[in-house]
Amino acid sequence: MEFVLPICILFMLANVGACTEVRDVGTHIVSLANAPVSPLSLSPAPAPAPPPAPHFVNITDVLQQAGQFKTFLSLLKGSQVENQLQTQANNTQQGLSLFAPSDTAFASLRREYKAMINKLTDQQKTSLLEYHAVPTFYSLGQFQSLSSPISTMGPYKFNVSAFGAQVNMSTGLVNAPISSSIFSQSPVAVYEVDKVLLPEEIFGLPIPTPAPTPEPVSAPESAMAPTDGTSAKSPDSSSDQSDAAYKNAFVIHSVLLMFGVFQVLLW
Template identity: 35%
Template sequence: MELKPAFLAIAVLCLGLPPAALSQRAPPPVAETPEPAPAPRHVNLTDLLSLAGPYGTFLDYLVRTDVIRTLQSQADAPGGQGVTVFAPEDSAFAAVGGAALPGLAADQLRALMLCHAAPRYHPLSSFAALAAAPGPVLPTLAGGEQCTVNITYTAGRIRVASGWTRAARLVSSVYSTPPVAVYALDRVLLPRELFPNEPAVAPVPAPAPPARGGDAADGAPAGTGHGFSRSPSCRVGAGRVLVGHLTLLASVFLMM
């Protein structure tokens, strides 16, 4: 019976201690879990090219050669580097000879379409560095060197060149969000390996300046002093002189 006060005293002391003093092991710290990185945005290239503008011809060739599936797989590859597509406008395909593209074999046409895509996402800000690098700097999905292209960057204008064809101008950025970039071109990229017999596109000659000092439309050289002017005013003046002479002769005849 004498032990009860001792037990009561110990119980009172335990109640007065903080909870941390009663526990033998401190609770483990709570580790903060980092937020997962956002997944790459899925872009349907078929819908994009269908709705973005005048790229129906390009999309038709991509679907016909099944290159659209290759581009979509490159864009959707987990952990991949993305894809950059150079999309010629419909007017660019219209400028190519009517039988040039339909005359290609199936594997050649597929290679040509693959020449219009790079296996990496390239934002607009990267083209200045690409232009400064020596030699062909941009490999394409066609593989090898047959469709490797050059980039030029002058006064804010970006051009893409390949093979014999004149450099295509990058008209606008259709879409540029990782992992997909699509840029509009005003020309079709035609590598020399696929078009060995095609001549280079000649520049359009400037219009001749208008002739001065004469009526060039009538065939008389201006300023040479040869030939008669055939302007309406001269013809009218000559007619008036002839009428005056006839009137004078008629008056003299009547007076006789």
């Protein structure tokens, strides 16, 4: 009996502790269940990178790097057409086709046309420059299917004809073939032409080519011309000399006849 009581007391104490632990765990679970739930915070997704800016072709740089368009560039510099060309080149929907005359093309202009270009008004110079640009990108292959005439950036038009790889521009005054492709990548094409495109509306009717001056024809030398360096005598001078000899002979004959009559009288 002495051992039973302590054992019972220990058992009861153990049960009380277990119950206390269970009660504490339950209380903790209830407190967690009743606690307010905060919404989950998600970090924002990074914004997409902006698309790269379009690369625009600088028309002036293309002509300068080519090197053979100094005269054409001198006309463009400071004019409103320079800005118009660049604006059109930046238009990725339409683009630009530029037909640039080389320095050789300007040098080979006829003197009359050079004088007319130097006397053009500012508006006429603008129209002349605009005449060399088409507000659409055309590759060399696309010229095969173009119908003439085609519109330029100015008020005038010109005709285009293509024969195989050869593309020719016709203004009514000049025929200018494309001699080379300087730059061709959509939306910009720059082509070299070996003649200046001259619109009839500015330069009028074609200037006629003067007929060649005939070379003077030297008179053929007479077959009887002397070979000792003396000049040949004309038929008129020979006739005059014959008349003079006849007169001299007649005078001498008359003198002799009178002398004979005088001798007879003396006898």
